Amino acid sequence: MSTYAQKKGFGATVWDYLTTVDHKKIAILYLIAGGLFFVVGGLEAMFIRIQLAVPDNDFISAGLYNEILTMHGTTMIFLAAMPLVFAFMNAVLPLQIGARDVAFPFVNALGFWLFFFGGVFLNLSWFLGGAPDAGWTSYASLSLHSEGHNVDFYVLGLQISGIGTLIGGINFLATIINMRAPGMTYMRMPLFTWSSFVVSALILFAFPPLTVGLVLMMFDRMFGSNFFDATAGGNTIIWEHLFWIFGHPEVYILILPAFGIFSEIFATFSRKRLFGYSSMVFATVLIGFLGFMVWAHHMFTVGMGPIANAIFAVATMAIAVPTGIKIFNWMFTMWGGSIKFTTPMLYATAFIPSFVAGGVTGIMLAAAPADYQYHDSYFVVAHFHYVIVGGVVFGLLAGTHFYWPKMFGTMLNEKLGKISFWLFLIGFHLTFFIQHFLGLMGMPRRIFTYLPGQGFETGNLISTVGAFFMAVAVLILLINIIMTSIKNERVGNDPWEDGRTLEWAIPSPPPFYNFKQLPLVRGLDAYWVEKMEGKNGMTPAEPLGDIHMPNSSILPLVMSFGLFVAAFGAMYHVDDKSWAIPVLVIGLLITFGAMFIRSVKDDHGFHIHKEDLLDDDDKGAKA
Amino acid sequence: MRKRLQKWRIASLFAILALLLAGCGEPFVSALQPAGEVAKRQYDLMILSTSIMVLVIIAVVVIFLIVIFRFRRKEGDKSIPKQIEGNHKLEIIWTVIPILLLLILAVPTVTATFDFADTKAMEKKDKDGKTKDALVVNVRANLYWWEFEYPDLGIVTSQDLVVPTDEKVYFNLTASDVKHSFWIPAAGGKMDTNVEGENQFWLEFDSKKAENVKDVFYGKCAELCGPSHALMDFKVKTKSRAEFDQWAADMKKVKKPVAEGDLAKQGEAVFNKSCIGCHAVTPNDSRPEQARQAPNLATFGERERIAGVLEHDEENLKNWIKDPEQFKPGNTMTGTYKVTDEQVDALAAYLMGLKVEEK
Numbered sequence: 011m012s013t014y015a016q017k018k019g020f021g022a023t024v025w026d027y028l029t030t031v032d033h034k035k036i037a038i039l040y041l042i043a044g045g046l047f048f049v050v051g052g053l054e055a056m057f058i059r060i061q062l063a064v065p066d067n068d069f070i071s072a073g074l075y076n077e078i079l080t081m082h083g084t085t086m087i088f089l090a091a092m093p094l095v096f097a098f099m100n101a102v103l104p105l106q107i108g109a110r111d112v113a114f115p116f117v118n119a120l121g122f123w124l125f126f127f128g129g130v131f132l133n134l135s136w137f138l139g140g141a142p143d144a145g146w147t148s149y150a151s152l153s154l155h156s157e158g159h160n161v162d163f164y165v166l167g168l169q170i171s172g173i174g175t176l177i178g179g180i181n182f183l184a185t186i187i188n189m190r191a192p193g194m195t196y197m198r199m200p201l202f203t204w205s206s207f208v209v210s211a212l213i214l215f216a217f218p219p220l221t222v223g224l225v226l227m228m229f230d231r232m233f234g235s236n237f238f239d240a241t242a243g244g245n246t247i248i249w250e251h252l253f254w255i256f257g258h259p260e261v262y263i264l265i266l267p268a269f270g271i272f273s274e275i276f277a278t279f280s281r282k283r284l285f286g287y288s289s290m291v292f293a294t295v296l297i298g299f300l301g302f303m304v305w306a307h308h309m310f311t312v313g314m315g316p317i318a319n320a321i322f323a324v325a326t327m328a329i330a331v332p333t334g335i336k337i338f339n340w341m342f343t344m345w346g347g348s349i350k351f352t353t354p355m356l357y358a359t360a361f362i363p364s365f366v367a368g369g370v371t372g373i374m375l376a377a378a379p380a381d382y383q384y385h386d387s388y389f390v391v392a393h394f395h396y397v398i399v400g401g402v403v404f405g406l407l408a409g410t411h412f413y414w415p416k417m418f419g420t421m422l423n424e425k426l427g428k429i430s431f432w433l434f435l436i437g438f439h440l441t442f443f444i445q446h447f448l449g450l451m452g453m454p455r456r457i458f459t460y461l462p463g464q465g466f467e468t469g470n471l472i473s474t475v476g477a478f479f480m481a482v483a484v485l486i487l488l489i490n491i492i493m494t495s496i497k498n499e500r501v502g503n504d505p506w507e508d509g510r511t512l513e514w515a516i517p518s519p520p521p522f523y524n525f526k527q528l529p530l531v532r533g534l535d536a537y538w539v540e541k542m543e544g545k546n547g548m549t550p551a552e553p554l555g556d557i558h559m560p561n562s563s564i565l566p567l568v569m570s571f572g573l574f575v576a577a578f579g580a581m582y583h584v585d586d587k588s589w590a591i592p593v594l595v596i597g598l599l600i601t602f603g604a605m606f607i608r609s610v611k612d613d614h615g616f617h618i619h620k621e622d623l624l625d626d627d628d629k630g631a632k633a
Numbered sequence: 634m635r636k637r638l639q640k641w642r643i644a645s646l647f648a649i650l651a652l653l654l655a656g657c658g659e660p661f662v663s664a665l666q667p668a669g670e671v672a673k674r675q676y677d678l679m680i681l682s683t684s685i686m687v688l689v690i691i692a693v694v695v696i697f698l699i700v701i702f703r704f705r706r707k708e709g710d711k712s713i714p715k716q717i718e719g720n721h722k723l724e725i726i727w728t729v730i731p732i733l734l735l736l737i738l739a740v741p742t743v744t745a746t747f748d749f750a751d752t753k754a755m756e757k758k759d760k761d762g763k764t765k766d767a768l769v770v771n772v773r774a775n776l777y778w779w780e781f782e783y784p785d786l787g788i789v790t791s792q793d794l795v796v797p798t799d800e801k802v803y804f805n806l807t808a809s810d811v812k813h814s815f816w817i818p819a820a821g822g823k824m825d826t827n828v829e830g831e832n833q834f835w836l837e838f839d840s841k842k843a844e845n846v847k848d849v850f851y852g853k854c855a856e857l858c859g860p861s862h863a864l865m866d867f868k869v870k871t872k873s874r875a876e877f878d879q880w881a882a883d884m885k886k887v888k889k890p891v892a893e894g895d896l897a898k899q900g901e902a903v904f905n906k907s908c909i910g911c912h913a914v915t916p917n918d919s920r921p922e923q924a925r926q927a928p929n930l931a932t933f934g935e936r937e938r939i940a941g942v943l944e945h946d947e948e949n950l951k952n953w954i955k956d957p958e959q960f961k962p963g964n965t966m967t968g969t970y971k972v973t974d975e976q977v978d979a980l981a982a983y984l985m986g987l988k989v990e991e992k
Contacts, residue, residue: 072860072962145857151811151828152858240829246812247827280704286719311814311825311855313806313832316750320743327735331728334689338727339719341696347714348706359701366693370686377738379745380678382822383664386814386855450665450679451658452818454855457863461942464851465659542713 108191268405437479
């Protein structure tokens with residue numbers, strides 16, 4: 011498709027992306043937007059580390075610090091990690107199952123634009139009176155106590171982007187269930203597809219509790235209800251339960267796709283099929299299931315009583331078993347293999363010890379009585395950064411290098427990739443390892459400063475130094491991306507040479523219809539099976555025929571924009587601004603108007619004719 | 634590649650070295666230097682879980698190192714390794730062993746969970762409704778200050794918690810504005826002070842460990858509660874049972890503080906005009922909780938810190954009264970009174986003279 015895009019002017023390309031319903035372009039949109047928010051969240055992290063480098067620092071003030079720490083967490087989870095995960099799911103998943111697109115391309119675009127406008131809304135808070143300041147968990151008593159519109163941005167922004175995530179999840183579920191190529195049975199699906207499948211199911215069940223919590227809080231803050239106001243008979247603990255019933259599965263929503271990416275990378279660069287494929291699938295499903303059973307381990311100190319604490323402690327420990335299975339399976343995938351240490355493979359191998367370190371502290375945290383010490387201390391900060399950075403971010407960086415050629419048709423520079431990998435790895439451990447000890451030495455989390463003489467100085471300074479290593483690593487990655495894009499050396503179907511799954515059987519980037527003829531899948535690692543029999547590509551499962559494609563549409567963007575406008579109305583309505591209600595109404599009219607148009611206007615899409623596909627042959631070969 | 638690995642090793646070595654330099658934290662605030670039964674058992678549980686986890690880590694690291702060094706691809710090697718589907722025996726091993734390890738950890742976890750929640754002693758009351766043989770402290774957390782009420786002794790104090798050593802001290806925990814969390818790292822893990830309901834738990838303070846830290850432990854708020862969350866510290870003063878009884882008796886005796894000297898007398902007048910609406914100066918404050926809007930100042934002259942964080946001297950006290958916002962942003966005292974510089978001097982003299990213990 012890029013061959014088409016290159017012929018267009020700049021304006022036309024922008025319009026193309028604003029209206030696209032093509033999963034590959036939506037993937038690029040997710041990658042750009044998520045990457046942008048990742049940099050923003052990273053800058054916030056740097057401010058935090060600079061402030062804490064020395065005791066009694068006044069680099070940033072107390073209130074501003076709380077805004078930064080809240081936005082760092084919220085941005086990284088909802089606006090960086092989630093969309094980046096979605097970027098790879100969009101880019102790779104339909105290709106891996108041999109589909110021409112996702113089940114609902116229009117909804118896919120809508121999901122992106124909702125996320126995007128929600129994220130923009132949330133970040134506009136910086137310029138409109140102050141960002142949310144009650145932590146990414148936004149516990150009810152503090153968030154209701156917080157004055158101004160700060161927390162309103164959180165409540166409304168996350169609702170909008172949350173809808174986007176939810177419909178994205180539903181879309182992937184439908185896609186995987188219905189659109190697998192002939193022969194692609196469930197137990198032949200690549201592990202990234204499997205984990206995306208489980209993750210989509212988790213999204214389906216985990217996001218509604220968050221939405222419910224946010225709606226209740228919205229009513230409390232903006233429309234005078236008292237769900238969480240203890241003085242009026244409300245209960246703040248309900249918020250904590252709702253948040254963590256979402257929040258705990260959420261971390262699995264982030265980590266499972268990373269597991270999927272690693273599974274692909276380990277197999278590819280060891281030239282070996284995944285060890286214990288079926289137990290890997292089983293472990294993934296089990297992790298997803300158990301993920302819903304353990305939310306209250308975030309609340310051991312809330313005072314739930316010893317029975318609840320004991321049950322949730324033991325349930326949490328159980329998760330270590332399927333996770334352990336995965337770790338050993340990955341190592342035995344490499345065992346006996348022929349390992350090539352490319353940049354993605356470096357991230358994947360470094361992930362194993364890093365994630366194991368985060369996993370074992372997870373077990374330590376599961377021991378409820380000991381957690382009374384760890385809870386809300388820097389030990390927890392260290393733990394979740396070990397799993398989220400050591401797991402999710404390593405996975406996303408590995409995926410970025412691994413799938414870059416498939417998404418953009420050109421390879422990221424390996425040398426720069428490796429330099430940034432080593433800097434990132436060193437910086438990561440330097441920053442977070444010491445934080446375990448800071449927590450045990452009595453340093454609570456979310457503090458904007460600490461007094462000298464409590465033994466926190468050295469650890470914090472080391473941690474800050476580590477953060478700079480990571481910042482430089484990300485900078486080098488950005489330089490790498492820019493240089494690669496300028497050089498733009500085109501690559502073929504299988505640039506890593508050891509590709510195993512369907513996506514490597516088609517050009518990089520794939521034509522906009524993906525597969526000219528749907529492939530016939532004859533086993534796990536479909537493309538590898540064909541390669542081992544000496545074939546060049548997949549055996550087609552159907553004769554060459556017309557391909558039905560969806561039309562582009564600006565409506566997803568318009569619908570999302572309407573909600574974005576309406577959110578401002580809802581928020582300023584509290585201040586008795588006369589324009590607030592009209593703005594709310596106009597925003598909703600835009601959204602519902604766009605939905606109405608979508609409903610009544612028939613859009614049958616278009617067909618690519620057989621003859622055009624035959625013409626395309628030459629281009630495909632060139633690309 | 635190998636060179637880079639060495640570099641990485643040096644970095645980690647450096648990290649470990651730095652750790653040693655930092656030690657295990659300061660004994661008055663570190664969970665790694667337990668000073669009481671709860672903290673000790675929690676520490677033991679940490680050590681147990683860490684040892685089990687180190688076993689796991691060693692197993693993983695050994696396999697990991699063998700794999701990444703032995704199975705590295707040679708330049709130009711085009712061979713295809715054997716495609717292995719799996720191995721049931723191995724897979725069963727790494728499913729069963731972790732389950733066993735977790736069971737070993739689960740047993741003490743569950744036992745300790747129930748032991749730490751055992752506050753039955755709080756419920757045994759005598760005919761006056763007083764707790765029979767346990768010391769109970771009601772902890773009330775407020776935006777950036779702590780109140781400690783001894784309901785059976787009729788004493789209210791703030792910021793400095795006074796407890797006897799070598800016996801269980803029981804706590805009722807609640808918050809009056811937003812959620813906070815009550816944490817004395819050296820004595821034991823934390824418990825949240827919620828805005829609804831009361832949480833109960835107990836701690837114990839070891840007299841020998843208390844000696845090491847000159848009878849003062851640090852307490853912290855562990856739950857984000859607003860801009861000055863980081864500054865919501867309190868101190869724990871430990872005393873032997875006999876000293877504690879003496880202290881309690883002294884506290885109960887106090888009727889009305891006597892200001893000594895002209896300046897202090899002027900200060901008392903200012904105080905009674907501008908401050909007394911919120912701050913009480915006698916430990917037997919019988920007003921209801923809602924009326925106790927600010928820290929009780931009966932023992933102010935004996936406090937460890939001004940406002941929980943500043944060194945305890947008159948200069949800091951004056952600065953604090955002049956502009957509390959500068960030291961604790963978002964506190965509820967800022968802007969509720971107006972005093973001139975001379976009045977501040979008088980107030981400081983008065984407040985520094987508020988003492989209970991006869992020394």
